[in-house]
Amino acid sequence: MPEVLMNGNSAIAEAAIRAGCQCYFGYPITPQNELSEYMALNLSRRKGCSFVQAESELAAINMVYGASAAGVRVMTSSSSPGISLKQEGISYLAANELPCVIVNMSRGGPGLGSISAAQSDYFQATRGGGHGDYRTIVLAPSSVPELAEFTHRAFDLADKYLVPVMILGDGMLGQMMEPVAFHHEAPEVFSVRSRSLRGAKGRPSRIFKTFTSKPAELEELNWSLFRRYQLIQKEETTSEAFLTDDARLIIVAFGIAARIARGAIKTVRAEGLKVGMLRPITLWPFPTEAVKEAAKKTKQFLVFEMNMGQMVDDVKLALEGKGKVSFYGRPGGVIPTPSEVARVISRIYVQEGLT
Amino acid sequence: MKKVYTRPKSLKPAVFHYCPGCGHSIVHRLIAEVIDELGIQEKVVGVPPPGCSVFAYHYFDVDMLESAHGRGAAVATGMKRANPDCIVFTYQGDGDLAAIGTAETVHAANRGERITAIFINNAVYGMTGGQMAPTTLLEQKTTTTPYGRDLKVEGYPIRMSEIIALTRGAVYVERTAVNSPANIRKTKKAIKKAFQTQIDGLGFALVEVLSPCPTNWKMTPRESWQWIDDVMSKEFPLGLIKDETGNKNAG
Known part of the structure; x- marks a missing residue:
């Protein structure tokens, strides 16, 4: 495919559709609105796909949680203050080993801050961000072609390791336009992860839960997550x-x-x-x-x-x-x-x- | 010998952890009976909340996805949007649905999400030890309203079902109780209709169940049944609140 001139936000959305993203849930916030708008235009009417402008970032990330549990590729995007609201859901996604892609087109903070590009969410992104012992893979693109490429990689990594993956961009990357080529075609048929909840047909019923009254059981989950994180550190570290x-x-x-x-x-x-x-x-x-x-x-x-x-x-x-x-x-x-x-x-x- | 009563297929052979006289056990059983009768066990995904019913996933023999506090309607939205063939129900308490999850509930209803919400109203936060709920009655004593709920301080109990009924996406809303055999039968009928509404793809359905919590009400189970009749149902009138299913006799 020849290169097209696109802003970063739209490039992520196009790449996500081509990566087989089936559901997108978001809430408006500058400077990432082009991403949601692109999804509304190009994903919402695709067969088997769904777009919801949620009532809040909290609702959006919990829709992501529900869709991910159903076994489909799903993403959300926001910018710094909205990402703070999503942290509750990200913690639950991590605990339940549910993959998804989260885009943070970050802006100046703290507080409502500014809508201009900043990198002040590094700590939040790299330390898990929400409550509890967990990490998310964080990819940091520095150009529009990389936004597209890393979006595809983010979906693959999320599915490979069953973890939420964050793309940490910023308002400048989201807004600026550069030539970008897309190297994948959107799938005609979607695949569903076998580890999913879609009704107990032909198998015993399943539970995806995070709560336990037994600390030792939770410690085992923590150990299991951290063994996976160690593997990610070994296999996926890039610079x-x-x-x-x-x-x-x-x-x-x-x-x-x-x-x-x-x-x-x-x-x-x-x-x-x-x-x-x-x-x-x-x-x-x-x-x-x-x-x-x-x-x-x-x-x-x-x-x-x-x-x-x-x-x-x-x-x-x-x-x-x-x-x-x-x-x-x-x-x-x-x-x-x-x-x-x-x-x-x-x-x-x-x-x-x-x- | 003819078997007249048995455990529903959609309940696991587990012992409920609920307190004596608690309404959760009854409602669990009713939901399981309805799932059996509608023949949808293989399509159902349940979304239980934090709270006393957090362990609901140990009791229902269907796929279950734990929700964060109050987010059930959003979680169910994502689940249903990703897989419209499944039948999704949320099971939520009054703190969950009518306080922390108000926004998610109202907007899921307003979008007309094809999901079924079972709303347990027992006028108190049970699991955390009996604090005031948004539905706590005026003058009702809880651990955080030790002098009784004061209108000037805590405001009125919230009538969430009436609020939900105002959204145009909600097509079926009914309030029932599980404090007598007759009311339990009505509750089952309402739950069945709420699932049928989803199966028919009509929109959002909600059943509010006034449910006894003898432990936190400091009553005997018998007194708690009586209190629902004498006090609670005066604030929260039982009956159909909205039915736009065009299916008046279903359930």
């Missing part, structure tokens, strides 16, 4: 290295911040500064080993995020003290330019005596 081979300073940035950092690195490289970037693609599982590996070449790291410093904690945990970590962040929905980040890089490069 991208950019010009790291000779780098004396390595930028660590994800999502749209990595895109900005890439421009900044090109600028400083032209001035002879040996700077590279490590870009986590899965935020959970975090690419700890890749950070450790990078620390074999240089001890100097600069973490750049569009928040007050969240992923920087994971970088420090990965380094275990074996590297020096600087941080530069712009919160609140402020989007720094590549030249601003280039100036920061240059200053740190000089201050740390890397010239």
